[in-house]
Amino acid sequence: MTRNESQRDRAVEYFNAAWTLIDSPDRSAEQERQMFVFACASRQLWSEVGGPAEIATGDWQIAHVAAVTGHDDLALEFANAAYELASESEVPVWLVASTCEGLARAHAVAGHRAEKDAWIVRARELLAKVDDIEDRELIESQIASIPSIPSVPSTPSTPNE
Secondary structure, three states, X not given: OOHHHHHHHHHHHHHHHHHHHHHOOOOOHHHHHHHHHHHHHHHHHXXXXXXXXXXXXXXXXXXXXXXXXXXXXXXXXXXXXXXXHHHHXXXXXXXXXXXXXXXXXXXXXXXXXXXXXXXXXHHHHHHOOOOOHHHHHHHHHHHHOOOOOOOOOOOOOOOOO
16 A cells, blocks of 8 residues: 555545544534544645545535534634635535535534525535435535524513603
8 A cells, every 4th residue: 555545544534533423412522622633634634645625525524523513713714715625626516515515504603694594505506416316415414404593582672761
């Protein structure tokens, strides 16, 4: 096995380890930190041996981890990076749609309802161009898992007397 093959295998291993923790319903604080470490390690390895698709996917996963752990600024930063790289590169349309899902998720965590909704619409527009049913279903399942933004109840105003 060459060094590049070994790095690719490790990048996939770290990605999958992060995803296992993302799917874990009851993560400890240590597991959340480990999730970041795995996602960042995968992204770093892809920056050395991958192309735009792998790097954008790495940025997307870091954004996802940041979103599920409530780090909205970091989620927005990495989701934007993933989208910019994917939309400027020759990557599959489903990947660009996935990065739109990442932006919607990051905006949801930040409490930006209009931006969240706009990115979901954009993701679905792109998904309409995807022929592979499994790819479409995967991104749709990710969209379905985006947290809703609670409505802020309006405070009744007190009339001036």
